[in-house]
Every structure is written in structure tokens, then in C-alpha cells.
Amino acid sequence: MSRLVVVSNRVAPITEGEPTAGGLAAGVMDALRHSGGLWFGWSGQTVPDTLVPPDTLAPGLPPAVARSGPVTLYTTDLTQRDYDDYYRGFANGTLWPVLHYQTGLARFEHGEFEGYRRVNAHFARHLAALVAPDDVIWAHDYHLLCLAESLRAAGLRNRMGLFLHTPFPAPAVLTTVPVHAELVRALCQYDLVGFQTEGDRRAFADYIRHELGGEELPGGVLLAHGRRIRTGVYPIGVQVEALRAEAQAGEPESLAALRAGLGDRALIISVERLDYSKGLRQRFAAYERFLASHAAWHRRVEYVQIAPPSRSDVEAYQAIRRELEGEAGRINGRFAELDWMPLRYLNRGFPRRRLMPLYAAARVGLVTPLRDGMNLVAKEYVAAQDPQDPGVLVLSRFAGAARELDAALLVNPHDEAAVAAALDRALAMPLEERQERHTAMLRVMRRNSLERWRDRFEADLRDLESAAGAA
Ligand code: GDG
Numbered sequence: 001m002s003r004l005v006v007v008s009n010r011v012a013p014i015t016e017g018e019p020t021a022g023g024l025a026a027g028v029m030d031a032l033r034h035s036g037g038l039w040f041g042w043s044g045q046t047v048p049d050t051l052v053p054p055d056t057l058a059p060g061l062p063p064a065v066a067r068s069g070p071v072t073l074y075t076t077d078l079t080q081r082d083y084d085d086y087y088r089g090f091a092n093g094t095l096w097p098v099l100h101y102q103t104g105l106a107r108f109e110h111g112e113f114e115g116y117r118r119v120n121a122h123f124a125r126h127l128a129a130l131v132a133p134d135d136v137i138w139a140h141d142y143h144l145l146c147l148a149e150s151l152r153a154a155g156l157r158n159r160m161g162l163f164l165h166t167p168f169p170a171p172a173v174l175t176t177v178p179v180h181a182e183l184v185r186a187l188c189q190y191d192l193v194g195f196q197t198e199g200d201r202r203a204f205a206d207y208i209r210h211e212l213g214g215e216e217l218p219g220g221v222l223l224a225h226g227r228r229i230r231t232g233v234y235p236i237g238v239q240v241e242a243l244r245a246e247a248q249a250g251e252p253e254s255l256a257a258l259r260a261g262l263g264d265r266a267l268i269i270s271v272e273r274l275d276y277s278k279g280l281r282q283r284f285a286a287y288e289r290f291l292a293s294h295a296a297w298h299r300r301v302e303y304v305q306i307a308p309p310s311r312s313d314v315e316a317y318q319a320i321r322r323e324l325e326g327e328a329g330r331i332n333g334r335f336a337e338l339d340w341m342p343l344r345y346l347n348r349g350f351p352r353r354r355l356m357p358l359y360a361a362a363r364v365g366l367v368t369p370l371r372d373g374m375n376l377v378a379k380e381y382v383a384a385q386d387p388q389d390p391g392v393l394v395l396s397r398f399a400g401a402a403r404e405l406d407a408a409l410l411v412n413p414h415d416e417a418a419v420a421a422a423l424d425r426a427l428a429m430p431l432e433e434r435q436e437r438h439t440a441m442l443r444v445m446r447r448n449s450l451e452r453w454r455d456r457f458e459a460d461l462r463d464l465e466s467a468a469g470a471a
Contacts, residue, residue: 004037004458005131007123007147008140009087011041011073013066026239027450028140029071031458036070037135040127043075046083062126076126078119085115087143092314094177095142099166100277100371103176105316113179117146124150131158136461139190141165148189161192161461163234166373167400168200171207184212188225191464194234194457196373196400201231230464234457235404237449238379240442243356247384250357258361266427268303269362271355271377272369273310274347276320279370279396279413280307284327284343286368286419291335291342293417294424299340301427303366304358308349321347359384364426368396368413375399378408382441390438392426394419404448407440 012025032039043065066073078086089112097105124147131137137160139147148160174180184207187193195201205222208214214224220231258267268287272278287303307324311317328345335342350358359365365381378393378401385391395401395408402410409422 001035002134002136002462003132004032004035005127005135005137006032006037006039006140007127007137007144008039008041009091009143010044011039011065011075013073027236027454030451031454032071033069035458038072038074038130040074040076040123040130042087043077045077046080047077049079049081062130074126074130076122078122082115082119082122085112086119088311088314090116091143092311093316095145096166096277097316098173098177099142099169101167101169101173102276102370103173105276106176108178110178113182117150120144120146121150121153123147124154127151128154128156131156133158136458137161138163138458138461145183146186149186152189159192159461159464160190161194161457162187162190163194163457164200164373165196165236167197167371168195168203170203171211174203174207175211181211184208185225188222188227188229190229192230192232192457192461194232194460196233196235197403198233199403200373200400201233204231230460232457232460234453235400235448236374236376236453237445237451238376238383239450240383240445243380243383244385246353247356247360250353250360254354255357255361258358262302262361265300265302266363267358267361268301268364268366268423268427269306269358269381270303270366270368271306271350271359272367274307274317274321274324275310276316277369277371279368280305280324281320281327282370282413282416283366283368283419284324284331286413286416287343287423288331288334289416290420290423291331293420297424297427298335298342299337301342302340302344303342304344304346304362306346306348306350306355306358309347356380356384360386363391364423365391365393366423367393367399367401368411368419369399370396370413372396372399372401375401378405379445382408382438382445385438387435387438387442389431390434392429392434392437393441394422394426404444405441407437 006028012029062074062076064072065075089109093107135158137158139162141164205216208222208224209216212224214222216222222229222231309321328343331343332341359381367375367378369375378395378399382393393408395405395410396413397410409426411419411422
């Protein structure tokens with residue numbers, strides 16, 4: 001079987017004997033172990049511009065940083081200027097907000113887009129030296145929209161696929177990015193583009209048809225820029241049984257500490273990177289509304305929000321952090337009693353082995369992003385539940401996960417009163433209804449597992465003939 005070459009912004013460390021942290025990394029690593037191959041990405045290190053002028057970074061083999069059986073990891077450093085333009089600038093200052101429909105938070109600088117292209121080309125130069133002609137290349141996410149274009153420019157005719165972990169926005173939203181045409185032209189150099197939901201795939205096809213005058217053939221094939229691009233929907237999943245086992249294997253001390261703090265109060269849990277797309281501000285407001293309108297729950301619930309800081313050198317992230325700190329204090333100030341804190345806001349990450357038991361102990365999983373490609377936390381919460389006495393998932397209809405988990409209590413995160421009512425309903429839900437909803441969600445999640453996501457994408461990529469993209 002030909003080798004698999006995975007490319008993403010960052011590579012996950014190989015941890016021998018331990019499960020790889022995080023669902024995505026575990027899925028990708030398993031695929032690599034199965035077929036053998038390599039994973040390439042940024043090391044996470046920046047070097048001063050003066051030492052390595054970006055345009056003279058040597059092409060050729062980057063050093064291998066780790067090997068495990070048939071899998072080799074390679075990384076490359078970025079210069080400070082690359083990091084500012086590509087990562088902090090165009091990827092996270094322009095693309096991320098627009099992909100999540102937050103056009104008001106997006107900034108745009110031509111120079112940053114040039115930096116984004118420069119880093120994609122830099123990745124491609126290294127890859128060109130690593131890749132054999134029949135390798136299949138699987139790129140991940142919004143950082144690498146221009147990678148295939150650079151690889152083709154370097155003469156590579158390999159099969160190349162991109163899986164987009166974020167939403168793909170409607171054409172009217174994407175066209176707010178001044179270089180949308182360049183981006184989509186670059187995307188068309190992939191042979192396969194995968195999305196989390198049919199809505200995302202549809203938005204891409206609509207752009208190709210209406211903005212570009214391209215064609216859509218049956219079976220998700222698009223014709224544009226003289227190429228044939230296959231598209232597909234591959235909802236990312238979780239390892240259901242492994243997560244349940246992790247949830248049950250919690251450290252007794254942490255659980256005892258949790259119980260001691262919680263007493264017999266019902267726990268509402270939310271976990272996510274501190275990101276404006278996750279809807280934390282609206283969620284805090286909805287919880288405040290719930291407390292104000294449901295006095296009967298006072299002292300009987302506690303909402304724990306875990307939000308490790310993320311991308312904290314991007315201005316929009318500093319703003320949301322400041323705002324949430326103020327709001328958490330204000331809400332507690334308004335409702336807390338000497339023996340009750342209604343909201344615990346923890347601005348740091350937790351190891352997985354502590355997180356899973358926390359999910360299992362929570363009566364309600366509150367997952368209300370304004371937009372989300374999939375949202376793995378929603379699936380992890382469901383997987384962690386005790387099937388005999390499961391908690392209830394309250395889920396935003398704007399998470400990709402809502403397409404599959406329609407047995408959750410689906411809410412519009414902009415509707416504070418509706419989210420407050422859903423919390424009340426979730427907390428009071430009879431056992432039988434909780435079990436029915438949980439069983440239905442588990443059924444879908446077992447079918448659309450992490451393994452299936454990976455196997456389907458990989459199989460579709462291998463299925464393409466080499467250089468089949470040339471129409
Ligand atoms: C992108 C897309 C898509 C979070 N806090 C902690 C922690 N986490 C883990 C969660 C989960 C992962 O991080 C987050 O995944 P999500 O899917 O929820 O969100 P993004 O980070 O935005 O991921 C998203 C995903 O890619 C995959 O395609 O679903 O839509 O935006 O696994 O558990 N893990 C630990 N401590 C924390 O504090 N250990």
C-alpha cells in the first residue's frame with residue numbers, strides 16, 4: 001500500500017504506551033500506523049527573522065523529530081515574521097472568524113495573506129523532498145488551503161486531499177475576504193476536499209457554481225479551474241468505548257474533591273478553548289437568565305466552565321477573556337450565597353483523565369457554540385455518560401454535531417430565554433427520557449466513529465487515480 005503523508009499546522013507528539021491526547025491526533029496517528037507514513041507540520045518554535053530570512057529557508061529534508069515503528073514525524077520552525085503573518089495574522093485573524101461567520105471580528109492585510117502563502121510554500125518545499133510519487137497526501141484544516149497549489153507548482157502529481165475541520169461559510173460570507181478568489185483557486189488544486197457536514201459541502205459547491213461559474217456533477221464532483229475536484233462529507237467522531245472507560249477510571253481523589261465541593265448539587269459542565277466562536281458570552285448571559293427566572297434551582301445547581309486560554313496573542317481573544325472575567329464575577333456577585341457559588345469559571349486546561357470523570361458526573365453538558373465545524377466536546381460528553389443514568393446534552397443547532405445528535409436538546413445560542421428553558425428541562429428530565437435520548441445519540445456516534453471518519457476519507461483519497469484532478 002502506498003504511504004500516507006499527513007500535513008497539519010502542528011503535529012502531535014508520539015507518546016509510546018499512552019493513548020495519544022485528543023481525538024483527532026489519535027485518529028490520524030492510527031491511520032499512519034496502519035499504512036506507514038509521515039506527519040509533517042510546524043514545530044511550534046519561532047526563530048528570529050535575522051537568523052533565517054524566510055525566503056532563503058533551505059528546501060530539502062527537514063530533520064525527523066520522532067519515529068515510532070512505521071511512522072516518522074518531521075517538523076519545521078517558522079520565523080517570527082512567518083508566525084505573525086501566517087498563524088496570528090491570516091489564519092487566525094482573518095480566516096478563523098470568517099469561517100465562523102464572525103466577519104465583524106475579521107481583520108485583513110495583504111501582507112499577511114502573502115505570509116500565509118509563503119508558509120504554505122515553505123511547507124511544500126520540505127514536503128517535495130520527503131514525498132514519493134505514489135504517496136497520498138492528506139492535509140488538515142484552514143491553515144493549509146494553499147498547500148496543494150504550492151505542491152503542484154513544485155511538480156507533484158500525487159493524490160492530495162484536504163479535510164476542513166471548521167465550517168465552510170456561505171458564499172456571501174466568504175466573499176468578505178478580499179482574496180476569496182485566490183483561496184478557492186488554490187483549494188481547487190486538491191483532488192478531494194472533505195467537510196464536516198453537508199451544509200458546509202453545499203456552501204463550497206455553491207461558491208464554485210455561482211461565484212466561479214463552475215459545474216457540479218452527481219456524486220459531489222465539481223469542475224472548476226480546469227480541474228475535477230471530488231467533495232465529500234466526513235463527520236469526525238470519537239472513540240466511544242475508550243472515552244467511557246476513561247470516564248470510569250477517574251482518579252478517586254479528584255472525584256472525591258469534586259463531590260465535596262458540589263455536595264448533592266447538579267453539575268452543569270462546559271469545556272472549550274476560550275474562543276469567541278464557542279458562544280461563552282451568550283452562554284453566561286443565558287445562565288444568568290436561568291438563575292433570574294428559576295429561583296427554585298438556586299443552591300441546587302452549579303455551572304462549571306473550563307476554558308483554557310487559546311491564541312492569546314490575537315486581539316479578539318484578549319477582548320473575550322477580559323469580558324468573561326468581568327461577567328463571571330458579576331453573575332456570582334448577583335446570585336452567590338455564603339454557601340453557594342452558582343458559577344465556577346476555570347481559566348485553564350485539565351488533563352483528559354480528569355476531564356472525562358467530570359463529564360460523567362455532570363447532569364447537563366452545555367455546548368452552545370455560535371458556529372462549530374463539529375464540536376467534539378458534545379460527543380465526548382455523551383460517550384462519558386453512564387447509560388443507566390445518563391446526563392442531558394444541551395447543544396447548539398449551529399454545531400456540526402447537531403446534524404447527528406438531534407436527540408440532544410437543540411437550542412439557538414442567541415436565544416437566552418430558550419437556553420434557560422432548556423437548562424430547566426434538562427435538569428428536570430425523567431430518567432426514561434434521558435435514557436432514550438442517550439441511546440439514540442450513542443447509536444449514531446458508534447456508527448460515525450473516529451475510525452470511520454478516518455477510513456472513509458483515506459479510502460476516498462486512495463481511490464482517486466494519481467493526477468486524476470487534471471480534467
Ligand atoms: C476544531 C473545530 C472540530 C478542550 N479543553 C480541554 C481539552 N479539550 C479538548 C476537548 C476536545 C478538543 O479539545 C476540542 O475539540 P472541539 O471539537 O470541541 O473544538 P476545536 O478545538 O475548536 O476543534 C471543531 C474539531 O476541530 C475536530 O475536527 O470538531 O469544530 O473547531 O477533544 O476534549 N482537553 C484537555 N483539557 C482541556 O482543558 N485535556
